[in-house]
Amino acid sequence: MEVALAIPTPLGGAAGSAAPWRRSGEPSDGDLLQRVGTGDRSAFELLYKRYARAVLGLALRRLGDRGRAEEAVQETFTSIWRSASSYKPERGPGAPWLYAVARHAIVDRFRARTDTPAEIPETAADEAGPAERAESSFVAWRVHRALEELPAPERTVLELAYWGGLSQSEVSDYLNVPLGTVKTRTRTGLRRLADLLEGELS
DSSP states (O other): OOOOOOOOOOGGGSGGGGOOOOOTTOOOHHHHHHHHHTTOHHHHHHHHHHHHHHHHHHHHHHHOOHHHHHHHHHHHHHHHHHHGGGOOGGGOOHHHHHHHHHHHHHHHHHHHHHHSOOOOOSSOOSSOOHHHHHHHHHHHHHHHHHHHTSOHHHHHHHIIIIISOOOHHHHHHHHTOOHHHHHHHHHHHHHHHHHHHTTTOO
């Protein structure tokens, strides 16, 4: 299947304003992923409509470039189509799995940016130079890698909050866990991230 999808414009230019919520009676994200894994195109299209805007908002916020952000969205949903059969519902909801795929696609765009030779400008610019951009990309890459090392419960709440743009109350509702649990997992996850990154980003 050729994945050629129209890229939507994110509402307000941020993922938080386009948090995906399914309508009453619609299948869950996990159900859709399982159907996509069997080659169900209608399920894929519904999943795309539900998440493409949020993924684009995330990519724009991290890449700062519309073209690369659109490439990240295309890569995300191409990967979802190809690998949805690997999704295991017993390991958690579909949204964190999908955002993990998006994270990898966005990181790939970060890496491609640092690998692409830049033209030398004729005049000095106020924007960050190659060294600063490379350092920023490395920091983002290391943070994403550190996220993958967190226990699943903590990683899930952080992904939904920081990648999905959901508030802690929305994460609580989405995962059907108490708000206090979400706050605890968030604090613990952030502490673990700090420990993992200590000494590497200084």
